[in-house]
Amino acid sequence: MRIFVAGASGVLGRAFLAEASAVGHDVVGMTRTDRGADAIRALGATPVVADAFDAAMLTRAVGEARPDAIVDLLTDLAGGDSASNARLRTIGTRNLVDAARAAGVDSVVAESISWVYPSHPDIATEDTPLDIDAAEPRRTTIQAIQTLEETVRQIPRSVVLRFGQLYGDGTWFSPAGRFGQAARDGVLPATETVASFIHVCDAARAALLALDGPAGTWNIVDDEPATGIEWAPVFARAVGAPAPEARESGDIGRPVSNARARAWGLDLRYPTWRDGFGR
Secondary structure, three states, X not given: OEEEEEOOOOHHHHHHHHHHHHOOOEEEEEEOOHHHHHHHHHOXXXXXXXXXXXXXXXXXXXXXXXXXXXXXXXXXXXXXXXHHHHHHHHHHXXXXXXXXXXXXXXXXXXXXXXXXXXXXXXXXXXXXXXXXXXXXXXXHHHHHHHXXXXXXXXXXXXXXXXXXXXXXXXXXXXXXXXXHHHHHOOOOOEOOOEEOEEEHHHHHHHHHHHOOOOOEEEEEOOOOOEEHHHHHHHHHHHXXXXXXOEOOOOOOEOOEOOHHHHHHOOOOOOOOHHHHOOO
């Protein structure tokens, strides 16, 4: 299969390229920079430099690539700015879907997030309504995700993957990542907020599996949603940090179910963060 990957030089993009190339797919990876192009080439894919905000450039890049499917992994996480990331998720994805339609591509897999549900002790499924009444700055993120998912669903065979918190090499939840450093600095608290995780390698494998799966929306999380009281001490040990301080957050979070994805065939290398932190 010939696959066009937008956001190919990001953490998840690089993991996806490695998985796709290993099983013989012909991959074209899009990035904004020459440095990103070098990283894509090193992973066995063909790089193309394009800007997701430039609709004409993106349409030309997709048209010239002539892919069978598109994987949308566009994110802007470098500055930790939710507004910039929201803009890329909305405008960038709109341009990518328009480019897909212009090129006659009828298969798109898109990255979404699983922490979009209102806080509640009951486990969330893909049918749980999004937290559209959230306060800012969370509202900006939720609205952008809602727009992204609605846009992607305009493609006949679209798959939306609501990933859990990514951890693993290159992510914020790694020894060199933002939260790894915060843990070593003693400023990553252990709270009662529930989070759902997914190792970046398992996320990449899920995106690859989705290319041959049915259209729909899937929560891509591991088997063990957990409070910070549970996961933060394990993460701290994995990154060489002291035990975190317990603190109230005022937010119980939401456990997320992966039952639909498991039934669909999702096989996890790391079924729980307990196995994967530090790897």
